[in-house]
Amino acid sequence: MFAVTILGNNSAIPTPDRHPTAQVISYNDQLMLVDCGEGTQMQLTKYKVRRSKIRHIFISHLHGDHYFGLIGLINSMSLLGRTEPLSLYAPPELEEILRLQLQCAATTLKFNLSFHALLPDKTGVLFREKDMEVSYFPTKHRIPCYGFSFSAQRRKRRVIPEQARAYDIPAAYYSQLQNGADYEQKSGQLVKNDWVTLPPAPGKRYVYCADSIYDEDLLPHLEGADLVYHEATYLHALVQRAQDRFHSTAVQAATLAQKAAAKRLLIGHFSSKYTELQPFLDESIPVFPNTELALEGTTYLIQ
Amino acid sequence: MFAVTILGNNSAIPTPDRHPTAQVISYNDQLMLVDCGEGTQMQLTKYKVRRSKIRHIFISHLHGDHYFGLIGLINSMSLLGRTEPLSLYAPPELEEILRLQLQCAATTLKFNLSFHALLPDKTGVLFREKDMEVSYFPTKHRIPCYGFSFSAQRRKRRVIPEQARAYDIPAAYYSQLQNGADYEQKSGQLVKNDWVTLPPAPGKRYVYCADSIYDEDLLPHLEGADLVYHEATYLHALVQRAQDRFHSTAVQAATLAQKAAAKRLLIGHFSSKYTELQPFLDESIPVFPNTELALEGTTYLIQ
Numbered sequence: 245m246f247a248v249t250i251l252g253n254n255s256a257i258p259t260p261d262r263h264p265t266a267q268v269i270s271y272n273d274q275l276m277l278v279d280c281g282e283g284t285q286m287q288l289t290k291y292k293v294r295r296s297k298i299r300h301i302f303i304s305h306l307h308g309d310h311y312f313g314l315i316g317l318i319n320s321m322s323l324l325g326r327t328e329p330l331s332l333y334a335p336p337e338l339e340e341i342l343r344l345q346l347q348c349a350a351t352t353l354k355f356n357l358s359f360h361a362l363l364p365d366k367t368g369v370l371f372r373e374k375d376m377e378v379s380y381f382p383t384k385h386r387i388p389c390y391g392f393s394f395s396a397q398r399r400k401r402r403v404i405p406e407q408a409r410a411y412d413i414p415a416a417y418y419s420q421l422q423n424g425a426d427y428e429q430k431s432g433q434l435v436k437n438d439w440v441t442l443p444p445a446p447g448k449r450y451v452y453c454a455d456s457i458y459d460e461d462l463l464p465h466l467e468g469a470d471l472v473y474h475e476a477t478y479l480h481a482l483v484q485r486a487q488d489r490f491h492s493t494a495v496q497a498a499t500l501a502q503k504a505a506a507k508r509l510l511i512g513h514f515s516s517k518y519t520e521l522q523p524f525l526d527e528s529i530p531v532f533p534n535t536e537l538a539l540e541g542t543t544y545l546i547q
Numbered sequence: 548m549f550a551v552t553i554l555g556n557n558s559a560i561p562t563p564d565r566h567p568t569a570q571v572i573s574y575n576d577q578l579m580l581v582d583c584g585e586g587t588q589m590q591l592t593k594y595k596v597r598r599s600k601i602r603h604i605f606i607s608h609l610h611g612d613h614y615f616g617l618i619g620l621i622n623s624m625s626l627l628g629r630t631e632p633l634s635l636y637a638p639p640e641l642e643e644i645l646r647l648q649l650q651c652a653a654t655t656l657k658f659n660l661s662f663h664a665l666l667p668d669k670t671g672v673l674f675r676e677k678d679m680e681v682s683y684f685p686t687k688h689r690i691p692c693y694g695f696s697f698s699a700q701r702r703k704r705r706v707i708p709e710q711a712r713a714y715d716i717p718a719a720y721y722s723q724l725q726n727g728a729d730y731e732q733k734s735g736q737l738v739k740n741d742w743v744t745l746p747p748a749p750g751k752r753y754v755y756c757a758d759s760i761y762d763e764d765l766l767p768h769l770e771g772a773d774l775v776y777h778e779a780t781y782l783h784a785l786v787q788r789a790q791d792r793f794h795s796t797a798v799q800a801a802t803l804a805q806k807a808a809a810k811r812l813l814i815g816h817f818s819s820k821y822t823e824l825q826p827f828l829d830e831s832i833p834v835f836p837n838t839e840l841a842l843e844g845t846t847y848l849i850q
Contacts, residue, residue, distance in 0.1 A: 260589075
C-alpha cells in the first residue's frame with residue numbers, strides 16, 4: 245500500500261478541530277512523516293499511527309506550524325524506549341534548536357537521530373530504499389522551504405501469460421520471470437526474459453508542495469504525479485493576501501495541478517479564518533475536477 | 548475571584564485524554580499561565596481561556612512536558628495581533644531557544660516579550676502588582692526546577708458596623724473606612740479608623756510545586772497555603788522509581804501537605820502508565836483528607 249494520512253490540515257493558528265500541518269506517508273510496512281506541527285504526537289495517537297514505525301521525518305521549513313511538534317515527538321520516542329535509528333531531513337538551523345532543547349533537559353536520546361540538512365544549492369534525491377525514492381525541491385515562500393517527492397518504483401516485470409505458455413514455462417517460475425530471469429527449457433534452449441515479459445508498470449508518485457506562492461517553476465516536479473498535495477491557504481477573494489504572504493489560493497493550486505497534468509490534487513493548509521472548507525472545493529473543482537480536501541484522519545491512496 | 552484552571556495534568560508522554568502540564572491562574576481580571584506543555588494553546592481554546600488576557604507566564608523547568616507548547620503560544624499571540632507586553636519567567640536557557648526559533652522563522656513579535664531569568668541563587672519575589680505577589684523557590688528535580696507562590700493580599704480593612712453606627716458614621720462612608728480613612732464627625736471630633744475597623748482579612752495563597760522529589764525543604768513555602776499543587780507522578784507501589792527519577796508519589800504529596808498544614812491539596816502530573824486516577828486519591832486521602840485530583844478543564848477556587 246502507498247498512501248498518505250492527514251494529521252493536520254490547518255495553517256498557522258490551530259482551530260478547535262483543525263491542527264497544524266503533518267502527514268504520514270505509508271509505503272508497505274514503512275512510515276514517513278512529513279512536517280510535524282504542534283500536537284502531531286497526539287494526532288498520531290488519535291489516529292492509531294504507530295510512532296515506532298516512523299523511520300524518516302521531513303520538515304519542509306521552519307515556520308512553527310510545520311515543526312513545533314517535532315521535539316515533543318522525538319522526546320516521546322526516546323522515553324518510550326525507541327532504539328531504531330531515525331533520519332531527519334530539514335533546514336540546517338533545526339539541528340541546533342533540537343540540540344539546545346535536548347541539552348537543557350539533560351536528555352540523551354536512546355536512539356540515533358541522523359540529521360540531513362536541506363540546502364538550496366543541493367536539491368535532488370534524499371534517499372533510495374528498496375522501491376522508494378524520496379527527493380526534494382525548493383518552493384517559493386517567505387523563508388527557505390522545500391517540497392518532497394515520494395516515488396514508489398515498480399521493480400517486477402509483467403509476465404505475458406500467453407507468451408510464457410507458448411514457451412512451456414511453468415507458472416511456478418513466473419515470480420523469477422518477474423525478477424528478470426531468463427528460462428532454460430528442457431531442450432536446453434534459452435528463453436530470454438524480454439520475450440515473455442513487459443517492463444515493470446510505471447511507479448506511483450506523491451508530491452508534497454509544502455507552503456508556496458503560486459509558482460510555475462514547480463511544474464516539472466508535479467508533472468504527471470499520481471497525487472499532488474498543494475497548499476490552499478486562502479479562497480480566491482484573498483488572492484492578494486496570498487500573494488503578499490507567499491501562500492496560494494485553491495484556484496491557484498488547481499491551476500498548477502491542471503497545468504502539470506497531475507492525476508489528483510489534495511488541498512490543505514487552510515487559514516484559521518475559514519470555518520467551512522466546502523468553498524475551497526467549490527473554487528478548485530471547476531479548474532481541476534479531481535481535487536479533494538485534505539481532511540484530518542483521512543487516508544488517501546496513491547494509485 | 549482567585550482560582551486555578553487545569554489545562555494539562557499528565558507527565559511526559561501525552562495520553563489521548565490527558566495533556567502535559569499547564570495551568571491558568573485567574574485573579575480578578577488578570578490571567579497568569581504556569582507551565583506550557585505541548586498543545587497548551589489548543590487547550591486554552593478548548594476551555595475558552597482568552598489568550599489575550601495572559602500577561603505573565605511562568606515556566607518551572609526545561610523538561611519538554613512543561614514548555615514545548617510555549618513557542619507555539621507566543622507565535623499565535625503575535626499572529627493574532629497582540630500588542631500588550633508579556634512577561635516570561637523561566638530558566639535562562641529558554642531565552643536562546645525562543646530567540647533561535649523566532650529567528651529561523653524570520654518572525655518579529657508584534658508585542659514586547661520581557662524575559663526574566665530564574666536563577667538558583669536569586670530566589671524570592673518575582674513581582675508585586677496591585678494585590679498580587681508572585682515569588683519562586685527551588686524544588687529538587689533532575690534539572691534546575693522552580694515552584695511558584697501566588698499570594699493575593701487583602702487590602703481593605705473590615706468595617707465593624709456596630710462601632711461605626713455608634714460613632715454615627717453614614718454607610719456611604721464605609722468604603723473610605725475600608726481604605727483606612729479616619730472620619731470627622733459634625734461636631735468636629737475625629738474618629739480614628741482603627742476604632743471602627745479591623746485589619747484586612749488574611750490573604751489567600753496558592754503554591755505550585757512543579758516537579759520534585761519528596762523534599763521537606765519545601766515545607767516553609769507551603770506552610771498554611773490555601774491551596775497547594777504538588778506533583779504525584781506515581782502511586783506508592785513505584786515509590787522507588789519516583790525517587791530515582793526525582794518525582795513524587797500521591798502519598799508523598801499528601802504527607803507534605805499534611806506536615807505544612809496546608810488547607811487543600813491538588814495533585815497532578817500523573818504518569819501515562821495510569822489510565823485510572825481514582826487510586827491516586829485513594830492513596831492520598833488517608834494521609835491528607837482535603838486532596839483533590841487536578842482534572843483538565845476544572846477550575847479550583849483559592850479561598
